[in-house]
Amino acid sequence: MEDTREPDQVGPVDLTSANSTETRWDYFVSYTKEDLAWAEWIAWNIESTDNSVLLQAWDVVPGSHWATAMQEAMAKSDRTIAVVSRNYLASAYGRVEWQAAFSKDPAGFNRKLVPIRIDRCDLPGVLGQVVHLDLCGLTEESARSTLITKLRAIRTGRAKPSDPPIFPGLSSSHESSENTSILAAAGSVSANQVHTIGFTSDGRRLVAGYRDGTFASWVRGYRKDKVAWLEKTGVQIPSFDYTSDIVAIAGTQKFVANSEENDVCLIDFEGVGAPRVQRSFIPVTWAQNISISADGTLLGASGERPSLWNIEDLSKPRLIFQLAEAPEVESRARYIDAAVSPSGRLFCYADHEGAINVSNIAYNSVHSARCFRPARPDDDVPHIVFSADSDRYLFIANCKELEIWASHGQNPQSVGALKSTVGDILHVASSPRSPLLAISGYNGFQIWEFRNPASPVLRFTFDSDDMVWCTSFSPDGTLLATSDVGVVRSWKINE
The missing domain is CATH 3.40.50.10140 (Toll/interleukin-1 receptor homology (TIR) domain)
Known part of the structure; x- marks a missing residue:
């Protein structure tokens, strides 16, 4: 043998x-x-x-x-x-x-x-x-x-999609030759700005959150090498007056959403009809960002007191960790960020003084915290993101600069940095398929490749007079969605 x-x-x-x-x-x-x-x-x-x-x-x-x-x-x-x-x-x-x-x-x-x-x-x-x-x-x-x-x-014996294709004729005049499809967002559901966007875990639905707490969603259609979006549906969360972030829960058509002044809630897009909303899903206030482990069992939330939750039972989220109450620290305290790694083994958050804490997650508990400081701790409290395909890298945004850290478990090491040319960084997204980062700012967005973290390569820049609030990669990494004032754009990624 x-x-x-x-x-x-x-x-x-x-x-x-x-x-x-x-x-x-x-x-x-x-x-x-x-x-x-x-x-x-x-x-x-x-x-x-x-x-x-x-x-x-x-x-x-x-x-x-x-x-x-x-x-x-x-x-x-x-x-x-x-x-x-x-x-x-x-x-x-x-x-x-x-x-x-x-x-x-x-x-x-x-x-x-x-x-x-x-x-x-x-x-x-x-x-x-x-x-x-x-x-x-x-x-x-x-x-x-x-x-x-x-x-x-x-x-x-067939791979017929469950969603209908769009009519291939009478091409819209606004479709460009740059492989983009545009969604007119402002005015169709809300007169306010689209603030956050995300894909469902199967990549077939795009969900947008507006600054007034309204949500809209579109189902993906196809036109040759273009992408189109059909069947717009909307939902209003009465308690929301500002949508900060939305994250898809893996393996479902459910989203977790939050606003800065209200609790995190659950939005269910499964089935037919209007999306269902479960209010007061998790009691977290002033949460600027949320993240979920790849298996959909852990949720990390920022806020005045960053916290980690077990959400295996979506009807009964369970608190695993919450930062001890800190003293009053001006208004920047509300922007403390947090992130749970894709594997669910690491939880990272910024404290009130700008230091970064990395802790192990084991047996539904957080322990053995290690603390380090980014290169520019005097800027706003960082935006923290793990690389989407693994726990390997940790990205920390400070105004116009983004630092790349090799996580090495609880012993992060700085391995590179890049500078934004689109203004202060508003949002960072990591591709689940390739070493690409999307960085949005006050004057557009950029795509960076960090195959060699010591020398990141700028691959694409979209200059705009408007803020690009948010970016999101599809689960297969072939599409990027971006949101600015009243417009959601989808971009096909050609590598």
């Missing part, structure tokens, strides 16, 4: 029992031992959709005959998922398994072989001719959504 097999791993299915001839599986997951973590993640998420999976690590119990088990797997699974990586392509056993599935359906009409690429490698020969599913570079939520959506299309 080559070293890609681990036949002594345990699992719940006895493949050699007398009844094994009656057992069938929806999917057999073919992988190498180096990719076991990916194979288990894929199998777990498939089984969450009520499909059966045969996975060697789970189902070949001690005492089983490995060769017989693999023969049963290939013969009695409706489809084979090949977890493709460089290691897999070098594996003789992996080749036998995917070729067995391919031989059952060489024309691909029944989609017996489903390659899932987890590594940036080329698929050779006939394997490369089979349309594959690509999870490279995606965040966990994007990868899960892509996996479940694509497997549904594999079962039905």
